[in-house]
Amino acid sequence: MSALPAGSAAVPVVSAQGVGKRYGPTVALSDVSLTVRPGESHALVGRNGAGKSTLVSILTGLSKTDTGHVEFGGVPAPPLSKQDDWKRAVACVYQHAMVVPQLTVAENLFLNRQSGKGFAIGWQRLRRQARDLLDSWDVGVDVDTPAGELSVEDRQFVEIARALSYGARFIVLDEPTAQLDSQAIDRLFARMRQMQANGVTFLFISHHLHEVYEVCQAVTVLRDAKHILTAPVSEVGRAELIDAMTGEQGGLSVRDASTREALAEDAAEVLAVDGLSGDGFADVTFRIHRGEVIGLAGSNASGKHQVAETVYGLRPPSSGTVRVDGKPLKPGDIPAAIRAGIGCVPRDRHHEGLVLEHSIADNATLSILDRMGKGGLAAPGARYGRAVRALRDYDIVAADADQPVSDLSGGNQQKVVLARALAGDPRLVVLINPTAGVDVKSKEALLAVVDRVRAEGKAVLIVSDELDDLRLSDRVLVLRAGAVVAEHRAGWSDGDLVADIEGVER
Numbered sequence: 001m002s003a004l005p006a007g008s009a010a011v012p013v014v015s016a017q018g019v020g021k022r023y024g025p026t027v028a029l030s031d032v033s034l035t036v037r038p039g040e041s042h043a044l045v046g047r048n049g050a051g052k053s054t055l056v057s058i059l060t061g062l063s064k065t066d067t068g069h070v071e072f073g074g075v076p077a078p079p080l081s082k083q084d085d086w087k088r089a090v091a092c093v094y095q096h097a098m099v100v101p102q103l104t105v106a107e108n109l110f111l112n113r114q115s116g117k118g119f120a121i122g123w124q125r126l127r128r129q130a131r132d133l134l135d136s137w138d139v140g141v142d143v144d145t146p147a148g149e150l151s152v153e154d155r156q157f158v159e160i161a162r163a164l165s166y167g168a169r170f171i172v173l174d175e176p177t178a179q180l181d182s183q184a185i186d187r188l189f190a191r192m193r194q195m196q197a198n199g200v201t202f203l204f205i206s207h208h209l210h211e212v213y214e215v216c217q218a219v220t221v222l223r224d225a226k227h228i229l230t231a232p233v234s235e236v237g238r239a240e241l242i243d244a245m246t247g248e249q250g251g252l253s254v255r256d257a258s259t260r261e262a263l264a265e266d267a268a269e270v271l272a273v274d275g276l277s278g279d280g281f282a283d284v285t286f287r288i289h290r291g292e293v294i295g296l297a298g299s300n301a302s303g304k305h306q307v308a309e310t311v312y313g314l315r316p317p318s319s320g321t322v323r324v325d326g327k328p329l330k331p332g333d334i335p336a337a338i339r340a341g342i343g344c345v346p347r348d349r350h351h352e353g354l355v356l357e358h359s360i361a362d363n364a365t366l367s368i369l370d371r372m373g374k375g376g377l378a379a380p381g382a383r384y385g386r387a388v389r390a391l392r393d394y395d396i397v398a399a400d401a402d403q404p405v406s407d408l409s410g411g412n413q414q415k416v417v418l419a420r421a422l423a424g425d426p427r428l429v430v431l432i433n434p435t436a437g438v439d440v441k442s443k444e445a446l447l448a449v450v451d452r453v454r455a456e457g458k459a460v461l462i463v464s465d466e467l468d469d470l471r472l473s474d475r476v477l478v479l480r481a482g483a484v485v486a487e488h489r490a491g492w493s494d495g496d497l498v499a500d501i502e503g504v505e506r
Contacts, residue, residue: 010038011074013170013201014059014090018068021054028054031068032227034220036170041192041202043212043233046222046245047439049397049409052205055222056172059203061086072170084166091163095175095437096350099155101148106130108147109162137161138194153184157191164200172203177211178437181300181465182502189215207439208466209238221245246441255451256471258491263292263474269326270428270459273311276320280306281482284320288428288459293450295473296463297501303482305347305432308463312344312430313337314352324428338367343426345417345434349410353417356406360398361387363405363416368423390419395445411442418449429453431462435469447472467494 012035021029029051036042046052057063059070061080070077078085099108109130130143139157147155156176163171173192177185192202192215204216212219213233221229221244229236229244236244267289276284281303288294296304309315311322316332323329330336337344346352354363361380364387387401394415398408405413414434421429431450435443443466450472454460462469470476478486478500486500 012036012071013038013073014203015071015074016055016059016065016068017070019055019058019065019070020067021058021063022066027225029058029065030225032222032225033068033230034059034227035230036201036203037218038201039196039199040218041196041204041216043204043206043216043219044222045206045209045212045219045241046228047411047441049411050222050245050439051225052222054225056092056174056203056205060090060092060172087163087166088168090170090172091160091166091168092172092174093156093159093163093176095178098159099147099150102146104144104146105134105141105150105158106143108158109133109143109165133161133165134158137164138191151184152179153187156188160195169199170201170203172205174205175207175437176204177206177208179300183299185211207437207443209241212241213238223247242440245439255447256490257293257474263289267291270324271311271461272321272323272326273307274321274323276307276310276317276322278306278310278315278317278320281479284479284484286477286484288461290427290457290459291454292475293454293460293462293473295470295476296461296479297470297476297497298479299501300465301481302479302501304463304479307479308430308432308461309347311337311461312342312346314344314346338424338426341424341427342430343367343421343424343428344430345414345421345432347432347436349413349417353420354405354413357404359387359402360391360396360405360408360416361401364390364401364419365423367420371424386423390416390423394419394449409439409442411438411445414438414442414446418446422449422453426458428459428461431460431464431469433464433466434462435464435466443468467497470497 014036016032016034019029019032032051032055034055044052058065061083064080072089100111106127110126127143134141134143139161141150141154141158147158150158160171176188180188206212216233219231219233219236219241220227221241223245269287269289271288274285284307286294296307298304306315310317313332313334313336321328324340324342327340329340350356361383365383384401390396391398391401396412396415398412405416408416418434435446438446447469450460450462462473464470474490476488476492476497477484478488478497480503488497
């Protein structure tokens with residue numbers, strides 16, 4: 001199936017035809033084509049490993065196609081050596097900020113392009129140019145603010161403005177909403193529509209399919225390094241889109257807690273949180289029992305992440321207590337939390353969950369080295385054996401246990417993080433955004449593991465922006481402005497939960 005939006009007679013902003021790319025024996029792209037029309041937001045979707053990142057690297061001049069060709073505005077793409085020409089044609093704003101945090105907004109906007117004579121920088125002119133640039137695109141950021149102090153949302157807008165300053169009017173947004181709350185996402189989408197009206201075209205990459213329907217006019221699906229579908233968004237249903245991504249019928253299958261047997265009344269209490277206060281939250285109290293899943297919902301500013309991180313020891317509380325199996329947990333002490341029987345999947349797998357340059361074997365056994373050998377020195381064979389079992393138990397797709405985790409797709413990286421969290425057979429598992437940035441089938445696999453360990457009797461605390469992740473919960477606590485404002489039992493409706501998250505009456 002292939003169709004184009006209205007106005008398809010216009011010369012495409014970008015056209016990739018018959019693109020192929022191999023890395024040794026691995027086929028990263030096979031005869032892939034993509035056409036993006038002026039002024040549209042075109043979604044590029046697919047499971048992790050489908051070829052999206054490879055296609056983006058080719059479209060942005062980071063790698064060369066083996067077969068096929070790319071054109072911008074009907075003109076062949078420049079050679080890779082002419083990066084200034086690429087910057088005038090296309091830019092990519094990645095999920096992880098590419099600003100220099102120690103430099104000001106103005107310095108980031110014109111990095112290596114500072115005006116002045118000789119080695120001197122004309123600071124007044126630089127600030128004036130920065131203000132003019134931001135004002136022209138309605139970006140309300142102080143040009144003298146260090147970029148590291150900006151919100152994720154504002155950093156993205158600064159990166160978009162920097163790309164536009166080169167003359168590019170085609171912007172690739174790679175998972176732009178992954179770290180934004182609902183209000184920031186709404187503002188991003190409003191800004192995208194405004195920029196589209198002013199001649200900017202977007203290639204939008206997201207695992208959140210509802211966002212595709214909200215902000216995009218066309219969608220292209222890749223699967224197994226091949227082009228599967230291009231069509232107007234209005235002509236593709238959600239189930240059809242998921243089928244195209246997975247090659248299977250039925251879409252996402254997530255077990256709802258309301259369909260399983262009720263928790264035993266005499267189930268032992270595993271976690272007791274009493275009057276817990278800290279950075280961004282106050283006076284939070286709840287209990288979790290064996291075989292029970294408790295969800296924490298709310299906006300990114302609600303304090304839900306900070307509560308979970310405090311339970312695990314990533315943050316010290318200002319007051320209150322955390323007890324595991326009735327014993328007080330030493331505050332702000334991760335090793336103490338691990339010894340007490342807590343496993344954790346942290347919020348950011350790249351910075352908190354993985355040592356990217358190390359192997360799967362290294363990463364999967366980090367939390368249990370003290371159990372595998374004296375002084376934390378474990379025999380390589382023992383670590384490798386544990387990692388091989390993890391590959392099997394968590395369906396991690398990799399060449400072998402010695403493969404660096406940096407080589408894995410996002411979904412497989414997250415499976416390694418989960419394998420490490422469960423390696424020590426914890427009594428309580430804390431999961432923070434466990435399916436962020438993973439594809440539909442990886443999400444299913446990760447949530448199936450959560451359901452499995454719950455059935456084994458572990459207690460689970462799950463914090464997520466994804467409603468599908470929370471469906472496993474026996475109860476969902478809603479936080480707003482740092483306080484628990486509502487509780488929903490299994491079987492809740494999307495509308496009721498979202499209304500409490502947003503603080504509106506239905």
